[in-house]
Amino acid sequence: xxxxxxxxxxxxxxxxxxxxxxxxxxxxxxxxxxxxxxxxxxxxxxxxxxxxxxxxxxxxxxxxxxxxxxxxxxxxxxxxxxxxxxxxxxxxxxxxxxxxxxxxxxxxxxxxxxxxxxxxxxxxxxxxxxxxxxxxxxxxxxxxxxxxxxxxxxxxxxxxxxxxxxxxxxxxxxxxxxxxxxxxxxxxxxxxxxxxxxxxxxxxxxxxxxxxxxxxxxxxxxxxxxxxxxxxxxxxxxxxxxxxxxxxxxxxxxxxxxxxxxxxxxxxxxxxxxxxxxxxxxxxxxxxxxxxxxxxxxxxxxxxxxxxxxxxxxxxxx
Amino acid sequence: xxxxxxxxxxxxxxxxxxxxxxxxxxxxxxxxxxxxxxxxxxxxxxxxxxxxxxxxxxxxxxxxxxxxxxxxxxxxxxxxxxxxxxxxxxxxxxxxxxxxxxxxxxxxxxxxxxxxxxxxxxxxxxxxxxxxxxxxxxxxxxxxxxxxxxxxxxxxxxxxxxxxxxxxxxxxxxxxxxxxxxxxxxxxxxxxxxxxxxxxxxxxxxxxxxxxxxxxxxxxxxxxxxxxxxxxxxxxxxxxxxxxxxxxxxxxxxxxxxxxxxxxxxxxxxxxxxxxxxxxxxxxxxxxxxxxxx
Numbered sequence: 001x002x003x004x005x006x007x008x009x010x011x012x013x014x015x016x017x018x019x020x021x022x023x024x025x026x027x028x029x030x031x032x033x034x035x036x037x038x039x040x041x042x043x044x045x046x047x048x049x050x051x052x053x054x055x056x057x058x059x060x061x062x063x064x065x066x067x068x069x070x071x072x073x074x075x076x077x078x079x080x081x082x083x084x085x086x087x088x089x090x091x092x093x094x095x096x097x098x099x100x101x102x103x104x105x106x107x108x109x110x111x112x113x114x115x116x117x118x119x120x121x122x123x124x125x126x127x128x129x130x131x132x133x134x135x136x137x138x139x140x141x142x143x144x145x146x147x148x149x150x151x152x153x154x155x156x157x158x159x160x161x162x163x164x165x166x167x168x169x170x171x172x173x174x175x176x177x178x179x180x181x182x183x184x185x186x187x188x189x190x191x192x193x194x195x196x197x198x199x200x201x202x203x204x205x206x207x208x209x210x211x212x213x214x215x216x217x218x219x220x221x222x223x224x225x226x227x228x229x230x231x232x233x234x235x236x237x238x239x240x241x242x243x244x245x246x247x248x249x250x251x252x253x254x255x256x257x258x259x260x261x262x263x264x265x266x267x268x269x270x271x272x273x274x275x276x277x278x279x280x281x282x283x284x285x286x287x288x289x290x291x292x293x294x295x296x297x298x299x300x301x302x303x304x305x306x307x308x309x310x311x312x313x314x315x316x317x318x
Numbered sequence: 319x320x321x322x323x324x325x326x327x328x329x330x331x332x333x334x335x336x337x338x339x340x341x342x343x344x345x346x347x348x349x350x351x352x353x354x355x356x357x358x359x360x361x362x363x364x365x366x367x368x369x370x371x372x373x374x375x376x377x378x379x380x381x382x383x384x385x386x387x388x389x390x391x392x393x394x395x396x397x398x399x400x401x402x403x404x405x406x407x408x409x410x411x412x413x414x415x416x417x418x419x420x421x422x423x424x425x426x427x428x429x430x431x432x433x434x435x436x437x438x439x440x441x442x443x444x445x446x447x448x449x450x451x452x453x454x455x456x457x458x459x460x461x462x463x464x465x466x467x468x469x470x471x472x473x474x475x476x477x478x479x480x481x482x483x484x485x486x487x488x489x490x491x492x493x494x495x496x497x498x499x500x501x502x503x504x505x506x507x508x509x510x511x512x513x514x515x516x517x518x519x520x521x522x523x524x525x526x527x528x529x530x531x532x533x534x535x536x537x538x539x540x541x542x543x544x545x546x547x548x549x550x551x552x553x554x555x556x557x558x559x560x561x562x563x564x565x566x567x568x569x570x571x572x573x574x575x576x577x578x579x580x581x582x583x584x585x586x587x588x589x590x591x592x593x594x595x596x597x598x599x600x601x602x603x604x605x606x607x608x609x610x611x612x
Contacts, residue, residue, distance in 0.1 A: 031599070031603050033595070033596040033599045033600065034592055034595050034596050034599070038595060040588070040591075040592055040595065042588075043588055044523065044525045044526070047519055047522075047523055048509070048511060048519065050509075060596065062600060062603070062607065064607075067609075069607040086525070086586055086588050086589055087588055087589075087592055089589070090588065090589040090590075090592035090593055090596075091592055091596060093577075093589075093593060094592060094593040094595075094596035094597060095596060097593065097597070098596060098597055098600045101597075102600075102604065102607060105608075106608065106609060109608075110608065110609040110610075113609040114609070117609040117610075119607070129474075130473070130499050132499065132500060132505050132508055132509055132526070133505075133509055133526060134525045134526055135498065135499035135500065135505065135525070135526050136498070136499070136524065136525050136526060136527075136532060136533060136536050136538060137525050137536060137580075137586055137589075138499070139473065139476070139477060139481070139499055139538075140481070140536060140537070140538050140573070140576060140577070140580070140586070141589075142477055142481075143450075143477055143481035143482060143573040143576075144573040144574065144577060146447075146450050146451070146454060146477075146482065146573070147454050147482065147572055147573040147574060149451070149454075150451055150454035150455055150458060151454075151458065170474065171473070171474050171477055173443040174443040174444070174446045174447035174450065174474070174477075174478075175447070176443070177441065177443045177444045177447040178447040178450065178451050190443070191438045191441075191442075191443060192431060192433075192437070192438065192442045192443040192446070192474065193431070193433040193434075193437070193438060193442070197433060198433055198434065198435060198438065201386070201433045201434070202386075202433075202434060202435065206435060207435050218435065218438050218439055219438055223439075227439075227440070227441060229441050229444065261441075261444055262444050262447050262448035262451060263448070263451045264405075265402070265405035265406075265408075265409070267448070268398050268401045268402055268405065268448050268452075271398060271441075271444055271445070271448065272395075272398050274440055274441075275394045275395055275398065275440065275445075277440075278384075278394070278436050278439070278440040279383035279384065282436065283436060283439055285439075286439045289439060289440075
């Protein structure tokens with residue numbers, strides 16, 4: 001385990017779930033929930049004779065950034081692909097419930113609390129969704145997380161962080177889309193159907209999952225930024241993700257509605273303009289959409305350093 | 319008729335009051351473009367005389383704009399169309415008291431979400447997420463939502479269309495109903511455990527095997543319906559049960575309620591322990607997170 005100060009310059013991509021959790025909040029403030037010492041392992045993996053982890057591959061806890069309570073959920077891609085089962089799903093749900101309960105308590109007992117004294121939730125996604133070894137429980141847990149998000153609306157902002165090797169796919173792909181704000185690095189990937197599955201369904205000519213460049217320009221951070229599917233794109237360091245969460249933590253909860261991409265009738269109408277565009281364009285490649293958004297040379301734009309990308313990119317207007 | 323697989327439209331008349339379904343109208347909203355999201359069937363019907371919103375899938379429809387959408391798959395247009403039907407329901411009953419909001423009946427027979435390149439470029443995940451948030455909002459606003467599984471309720475598509483309901487009913491597996499993330503044969507291949515072992519383990523642990531009975535043991539299905547002709551009465555009865563439960567607590571039904579049911583039925587007993595542990599651990603440090611505590 002690295003020290004907090006060295007974690008800040010560390011690659012988010014290369015860090016593990018616990019390092020990300022600890023590094024996102026202020027030094028020494030992280031308290032872990034249902035951590036390795038509690039040994040809440042998956043009984044279902046045990047039944048199957050599979051190796052277990054004492055944290056079931058999800059780190060949950062609470063810390064602070066300045067005065068703000070920051071509830072953290074951080075998935076570990078190195079353990080069965082960051083998949084969600086009964087225990088890990090319950091840890092996610094419990095952390096969200098706890099954050100909402102704190103927000104309710106503060107609203108009741110401290111009506112004059114400042115915006116930066118109210119809790120936020122940060123979720124570092126690194127997952128392909130449901131854990132097949134306990135598929136049914138994993139699926140039910142996804143629905144429960146989604147329900148907690150809706151309960152959190154207008155009370156606790158939920159911020160997604162994606163910059164891991166596994167990316168965020170499967171059921172967790174739409175769970176992430178349902179949060180208030182999404183922060184990605186250019187190495188983060190977000191989608192529903194993973195590259196291998198699209199290849200399997202549509203054939204290698206249509207989608208070659210071994211083509212890393214194709215995979216990144218279809219689901220990677222830069223593309224999601226062009227599409228408006230992520231709100232912020234940051235450098236690949238724990239410190240850069242932390243700085244973005246710190247900025248957001250100061251905002252009133254009401255400011256987050258404007259960052260959402262889904263979650264209201266008006267936003268559905270807006271997204272449907274994108275769907276109509278997809279039907280009309282029938283893009284063969286994400287680059288076609290970059291061009292449509294006003295980026296004359298998408299290949300060059302994909303390869304410039306991140307700061308230059310942010311300074312010059314045109315985002316799709318719907 | 320011993321299966322309703324692929325017959326979402328026919329099921330509407332079996333579940334609701336016959337001949338009452340008015341397709342493409344929900345409250346003040348009409349869906350006028352026949353080519354828009356043809357895989358999703360939305361409209362208004364009566365159930366025991368009461369106005370209900372109905373959302374189903376059409377397994378015979380093919381979306382020409384998005385060719386991955388056929389056989390009841392929920393594509394981008396379909397997901398957003400279903401979400402629109404829910405928001406139109408909320409709008410229609412905006413002035414109605416919480417206890418009297420109109421029910422939403424989900425007729426579930428869908429094999430998946432649209433798995434294509436265009437879908438990933440534009441974000442299929444948003445369409446299915448949008449529909450789930452709409453259902454959760456309607457459920458929490460008081461609308462009783464009852465899902466009736468008549469065919470396929472597969473993985474992400476079931477999350478999208480079904481698992482946000484207050485109560486979920488399923489025809490028994492004799493009728494060809496399927497509820498799973500993946501068939502056990504696929505799971506066997508991916509997790510590298512032979513079928514014989516998995517089938518034996520499934521007898522004592524419902525957590526990975528496919529089918530409504532296993533989901534029921536986990537609390538993922540409230541009730542198994544054993545006759546097609548019983549669906550109408552069962553859905554109507556559950557609308558009443560949901561209303562009664564929701565008048566007591568907004569945690570008695572829906573995903574949270576099914577969590578409690580899973581523990582009660584012995585299928586998911588670890589979940590509540592973990593939630594309790596986390597709540598206790600935060601309670602021990604909570605004072606440090608209150609305003610002025612720094």
